[in-house]
Amino acid sequence: MKLSTRARYGTRALLDLALYGSAEPVPLRAIAKRQQISLTYLEHVVTPLITSGILRSVRGSRGGVALARPAQEIKLLEVIHLLEGSTSPVECISDPSVCSHSRKCVTRDLWAELQEAMDHILEATTLADLVERQRKKDENEEGMYYI
Numbered sequence: 001m002k003l004s005t006r007a008r009y010g011t012r013a014l015l016d017l018a019l020y021g022s023a024e025p026v027p028l029r030a031i032a033k034r035q036q037i038s039l040t041y042l043e044h045v046v047t048p049l050i051t052s053g054i055l056r057s058v059r060g061s062r063g064g065v066a067l068a069r070p071a072q073e074i075k076l077l078e079v080i081h082l083l084e085g086s087t088s089p090v091e092c093i094s095d096p097s098v099c100s101h102s103r104k105c106v107t108r109d110l111w112a113e114l115q116e117a118m119d120h121i122l123e124a125t126t127l128a129d130l131v132e133r134q135r136k137k138d139e140n141e142e143g144m145y146y147i
Helices: 005-020 028-035 039-051 076-084 106-124 127-140
Strands: 055-058 064-067
Touching: 005 028, 005 039, 005 064, 005 076, 005 127, 028 039, 028 064, 039 055, 039 064, 039 076, 076 106, 076 127
Parallel strands: none
Antiparallel strands: 055 064
C-alpha cells in the first residue's frame, strides 16, 4: 500500500502539533511553514481531522488548530482510515465481489494478512508514540526535526 500525500501530510501536521503545540491553538500557517506544506493544501487536509474530533479549530486573530484529545489517545489507524480510507492493498479484500477468484485465491489471503499486519501496527501506535520516537531521533541529530 502506498500512502497518499494527504495521509502523510496529515500525520506530519498532527505530529507537529503534538511536538510544538500546547492547549493554545497553533496557526496553520506556522505548521505549513515548519513542515514545508502548502497552506492551501494543509487547510484541506485538516478539515476531516476537525470534523472527526481529532483536532479542534479556533477562529479569529489568535485562532488556529489544536489537538482535541491527548496525543496518547490518537491512534494512527484512526488517522489513516480518516485520511486514506481502507488500508487494503487490493480491492478484493474489502469487496470480494470484484473478483470471481476471491473465494479460492491464495494471494488474496496473503493480501488480507498484509492488511491485518499494517492495521495492527497502526492501531498499536499513537501520536504520543511518534512524539517519543521523534524526540529520540532529535537527540541523535542535535535538535533538528526531520518530520
